[in-house]
Structure formats: C-alpha cells, structure tokens
Amino acid sequence: MVRWREAMAAALYGSRGFFTRPGASPAAHFRTSAHTSPLFAAAILRLAAQVDAALGRPDPLDLVDIGAGGGELLSAVVAAAAGSPLAPRLRPVAVEVTPRPAGPARVEGGTGNDPRAVAVTWRQSVPGAVTGLLLATEWLDNVPLDVAEVDTDGVVRYVLVDPATGEESLGEPVAGPDRDWLARWWPLTEPGTRAEIGRPRDQAWADAVARVRRGAALAVDYGHLAGRRPPLGTLTGFRHGREVPPVPDGSCDLTAHVALDAVARAGAPPDTDAEGAAPYGPDTVLVTQAEALRRLGVDGTRPPLALAHQDPTAYLRRLADASAAAELTDPGGLGGHHWLLHPVALSHPIRPFVAR
Ligand SMILES: C[S@@+](CC[C@H](N)C(=O)[O-])C[C@H]1O[C@@H](n2cnc3c(N)ncnc32)[C@H](O)[C@@H]1O
Incomplete structure (x- = not known):
C-alpha cells in the first residue's frame, strides 16, 4: 500500500504509465474544451493578441502549452492565426511528457507576405524564459497528489x-x-x-508562472473553491470517455478537481498577499469559463431564421458555432470550468479580463 501521490505518479507517468507507456493514446480517453470546437482556440488566440498588444508586439511571441496532449489546441490556434499579422511572430511550443504524436511536425501559419511556416516545437520541460502566453488546459487535474x-x-x-x-x-x-x-x-x-491535498499542484503552477518573464499565464481546469469543496473529494478514473473506479494500475486516466483558489494564490506574486478584495493579488483573474469566453466574444446566440433563406450555408455554419459555444459555456459542463489568469509585467491590463 502506498500513498496516492506515489501511486498516481507511477500509474500516469511511470514506464507503464497511462500517459507515457509506448503506444499510449490518452486523447482517446477524454474530450476537453480544446477538442470540442475551434471556437476555444479562437478565444485563446484573441487572448494571445491582447497579451501581444500589451507587450508591444514582440518577435517572437511565445505560446507555450503545458500538457499539450496531441497538440490539438496549439495546432488550432496556429490555424486560426493564419493570415493575421501575428502569425509570423507566433512561436508555439508544446510541453508534453507523452511521446510526440506522429504526423506533420509543421503547421502552416504564415501570411501571404511572409509565408514562413509556423513550426510547433515539442519539449518535455517548460522553457526557461517565456515572453508571451503560457497555457495549461486540463493539466493541473492530472498532477499527482x-x-x-x-x-x-x-x-x-x-x-x-x-x-x-x-x-x-x-x-x-x-x-x-x-x-x-x-x-x-x-x-x-x-x-x-x-x-485531496493540492500542494503539488500549487507548486507546479507557481513553477510554471515563474517561467513567464513578460506576458501572462492561463490555467483552465475543473475545480472548486473554499466553502464549496466536495466532502468526499473528487479523485476518479476515466477510460474511453467513461468514469471508472480510480485503480492506479496504468489502465485509466486518474484525475481530481483542482483547488483553484489555492493554485491562484500560489501563482500570484508573493508581495501581493492582500486580504479581502484581491486575495490573489490585484491582477490575477479567476472566473468561470462561461464568463471568460463571454468576455472574449464567444457567443451562443442562434442565428436569425431569416438567414436560413438568405444564405443557408452561413446559417448552418453559425448554427454549428452557436451549438459549440453553448457546449463550451454550459454552466453545468465545460462552462463551469475555471480560467485562472496571471498577467506578468504587462504595461496595461488585458482588456477582456478587466474585472468588472
Ligand atoms: C488531460 S490531458 C490535457 C491535454 C490538453 N491540454 C487538452 O486540453 O486537451 C493532460 C496532459 O498533461 C500531460 N502532462 C502531465 N504532466 C505533465 C508535465 N509535467 N509536463 C508536460 N506534460 C504533462 C499529460 O501527458 C497529458 O497529455
């Protein structure tokens, strides 16, 4: 018998671990916001553009995704950026402990004037110094504890x-x-x-945020806040998209909801340990995904029926977008996830995240 942190680390990341064993295909076992719709990547790109503007448009602009899975989110962001002035400066970096997926190593993202292809770099550790946006979507819930x-x-x-x-x-x-x-x-x-004792997640997030020299760090995950912790915890298993008992034998994903207020405190600068109104420092933002996506312009409104007669193709496209937006913002599902954002050394606030 061993403690859960040790068991979970071996079961997920050991030589026969769920994520790291040869031939593992973990993405077959979960569906995250990144897999749900390109609207999620488009919102991340909008946030990256805000960070870019607040940084004075550096070249390159880092986009680092920790726990990048199969690189689905980065690829979709790069695709969404194609043709924009940002594309030639974007430097996407996937940080993953699983083997890099087979397939094209380069994603086309250059503009007509500058047809440089945007290559996604794969690494096993977070770069030492990031200027841009550091992401972690559904990473922290897999950090053993x-x-x-x-x-x-x-x-x-x-x-x-x-x-x-x-x-x-x-x-x-x-x-x-x-x-x-x-x-x-x-x-x-x-x-x-x-x-679930969230200390390793606090530490993991603090270490990640510390790599950002200038820019922002964003964690997106399911979790809970003080006063609303589940009395029996949330540790569970998933296999082929179905919830299963959490047996740490490497046969299933093991996950527990994230204590996001603790993580927020850990990622905030140490000199802003304020009480009361800004418990994670004045700049940190912690909102639901529904709220974050609303601020970033993701709209679940159905298109007017008249459009179906005028332009059936546009109608169907907007209907599909509205349905994906509804799924991403559903308060009982993905919309109930949290977005935790730490701006780092930005000259002005990122507009969509100015707290109201
Ligand atoms: C649930 S998946 C999320 C994948 C992707 N971010 C998404 O939203 O679809 C968590 C990923 O984090 C990766 N991971 C866990 N710990 C890691 C670490 N310390 N460094 C890099 N990747 C890690 C796992 O291998 C796994 O692919």
Whole structure:
C-alpha cells in the first residue's frame, strides 16, 4: 500500500504509465474544451493578441502549452492565426511528457507576405524564459497528489492504496506542510470526509508562472473553491470517455478537481498577499469559463431564421458555432470550468479580463 501521490505518479507517468507507456493514446480517453470546437482556440488566440498588444508586439511571441496532449489546441490556434499579422511572430511550443504524436511536425501559419511556416516545437520541460502566453488546459487535474481522510477518532490520515486493485486503507496522520495546506485550504473535521491535498499542484503552477518573464499565464481546469469543496473529494478514473473506479494500475486516466483558489494564490506574486478584495493579488483573474469566453466574444446566440433563406450555408455554419459555444459555456459542463489568469509585467491590463 502506498500513498496516492506515489501511486498516481507511477500509474500516469511511470514506464507503464497511462500517459507515457509506448503506444499510449490518452486523447482517446477524454474530450476537453480544446477538442470540442475551434471556437476555444479562437478565444485563446484573441487572448494571445491582447497579451501581444500589451507587450508591444514582440518577435517572437511565445505560446507555450503545458500538457499539450496531441497538440490539438496549439495546432488550432496556429490555424486560426493564419493570415493575421501575428502569425509570423507566433512561436508555439508544446510541453508534453507523452511521446510526440506522429504526423506533420509543421503547421502552416504564415501570411501571404511572409509565408514562413509556423513550426510547433515539442519539449518535455517548460522553457526557461517565456515572453508571451503560457497555457495549461486540463493539466493541473492530472498532477499527482495525496488524499487525506478523517478516521473515526477525528484524526486526519493519509489514504493508502493498493496499485493493483485500488483497495484503500488509512495510513499515518497528515503532518507538516500537508497539514498546513489542509488547515488553510480544505479543513477536515467530520469522520469519513476526505480531501485531496493540492500542494503539488500549487507548486507546479507557481513553477510554471515563474517561467513567464513578460506576458501572462492561463490555467483552465475543473475545480472548486473554499466553502464549496466536495466532502468526499473528487479523485476518479476515466477510460474511453467513461468514469471508472480510480485503480492506479496504468489502465485509466486518474484525475481530481483542482483547488483553484489555492493554485491562484500560489501563482500570484508573493508581495501581493492582500486580504479581502484581491486575495490573489490585484491582477490575477479567476472566473468561470462561461464568463471568460463571454468576455472574449464567444457567443451562443442562434442565428436569425431569416438567414436560413438568405444564405443557408452561413446559417448552418453559425448554427454549428452557436451549438459549440453553448457546449463550451454550459454552466453545468465545460462552462463551469475555471480560467485562472496571471498577467506578468504587462504595461496595461488585458482588456477582456478587466474585472468588472
Ligand atoms: C488531460 S490531458 C490535457 C491535454 C490538453 N491540454 C487538452 O486540453 O486537451 C493532460 C496532459 O498533461 C500531460 N502532462 C502531465 N504532466 C505533465 C508535465 N509535467 N509536463 C508536460 N506534460 C504533462 C499529460 O501527458 C497529458 O497529455
């Protein structure tokens, strides 16, 4: 029996791990916003353009995607940028621990005047210095972490798991920084209640944000905030798009919702530990995906029926967009995900994210 963090790390990223074993095709097991519609990539491009303008249009403008999967989002952003003045300066970088997918290594994204092809660079670690936009969509929920549970005497203990079967038992009392993290972000008292100790995610996000010299860092993920934590935690498994018991044997994706307020605090500059109105510093923005996409102009309004008579093709295209927008902004689904944005050394606020 081992702690969940160790079990999850081996099951996802070990030599026979779900994401890293030879021949793994993890994208077959989940469908994220990036897979749902090009509208998501178009919104990310709009955000990148805002960052670009606030940076004074640097050349190159980095677009770094941590946990890029098969590169679907980066490819779609590059495709959406094709022909724009931004395209020749865009430097897309996929950061992935899984093997790079087979297929074309280059995505065409040059303009008519500058037909440079935009090559997506693949790496296993985050570049040391980023000028531009750093992304992490549904990465943090896959960062391994420990689970805690309150025993019948009220003692908060680590949950241990058998990697072969998923059977659990309780181990040592939670101590040290993990205990401090729970006390601050997810206090447990009632016997039987559980929490996922988000400290490794806070650290992972703080490390990633620290790589941004100038620009912004955006995490998009499902999660929860203080006061609305699920009493039994959220650790679960997925296989072929279906939820399955979380057995850490490498046969399924393992994921737990992200404590996004803790992550926000970790990614904010240390000198802005303000109380009250701006708990993550004055510049950090934490909104739902529905709100973020609305601010970025994603519109789920159905086209007027009259358009169907005037221009049936345009009508059908706008209808498909409206339906995809509705899925991306559905408060009970993808729209309920969080967007966490940290601007870094920008000369003026990014317009769509000026808090109202
Ligand atoms: C749920 S998938 C999300 C893929 C993609 N971002 C999307 O939204 O469709 C999480 C990805 O993060 C990758 N990953 C996890 N930890 C990583 C790390 N430390 N560095 C790079 N990639 C990582 C996994 O291999 C996996 O492909």
